[in-house]
Amino acid sequence: MTAEFLKGTNLYLVGMMGSGKSTLGKYLAHTLNYRFIDTDDVIVQAIGHSINDIFADQGEAAFRNIETQVLAQVAPYTNTVIATGGGMVIQQKNWSYLQSGLVVWLNVSIDELMTRLSRDKSRPLLKAGNLRDKLTTLLDQRQQRYAQADVTVTYQTGEKVDAVAKRTLEAIQTFITENPSTSSTIDR
Numbered sequence: 001m002t003a004e005f006l007k008g009t010n011l012y013l014v015g016m017m018g019s020g021k022s023t024l025g026k027y028l029a030h031t032l033n034y035r036f037i038d039t040d041d042v043i044v045q046a047i048g049h050s051i052n053d054i055f056a057d058q059g060e061a062a063f064r065n066i067e068t069q070v071l072a073q074v075a076p077y078t079n080t081v082i083a084t085g086g087g088m089v090i091q092q093k094n095w096s097y098l099q100s101g102l103v104v105w106l107n108v109s110i111d112e113l114m115t116r117l118s119r120d121k122s123r124p125l126l127k128a129g130n131l132r133d134k135l136t137t138l139l140d141q142r143q144q145r146y147a148q149a150d151v152t153v154t155y156q157t158g159e160k161v162d163a164v165a166k167r168t169l170e171a172i173q174t175f176i177t178e179n180p181s182t183s184s185t186i187d188r
Ligand SMILES: Nc1ncnc2c1ncn2[C@@H]1O[C@H](COP(=O)(O)OP(=O)(O)O)[C@@H](O)[C@H]1O
Pocket: 015, 016, 017, 018, 019, 020, 021, 022, 023, 024, 083, 116, 158, 159, 160, 161, 164
């Protein structure tokens, strides 16, 4: 599929850990013939350590700085789907990069995130304590930021990635039709 309406604009996927940004991002990139980048993967490759180890050795603040640097590096690209880490939205300065493209919030319920993440060991912020409490606290802190996205796609129970992707592209198309000046990769 060539999505003429996108005009090469990058798509940034934001949302909670486990919301499916990487899964949907790969699918969308394949569908659109776009490149796919996962900012966490870029960080792991650049630093040579897992996200868990970076948090443990250098702390969250250092991770957030690296995350911003990676975002700054990928922002000039075009024709790219970028799956961001769940905390990318926290820092306001990151929004200047995110808004160089089109931002999509993958909004997934805490119950669904619980199902997906209950056995996960790769996410340092979920390591200790009660998973539901942690997710609820993080979502409370971040929800307003996620809601700054151009497009919100709310996951419907049981929906497979192809169905989520179809709805995402429809929502993006509607957004661009209603906001024609935002479909350019420059001067947003
Ligand atoms: N539509 C979906 N339905 C069910 N499980 C999903 C869906 N999309 C992703 N997942 C699963 O949820 C987990 C987290 O997905 P992932 O893409 O890594 O999320 P994120 O990149 O947002 O952290 C993975 O196990 C993935 O297979």
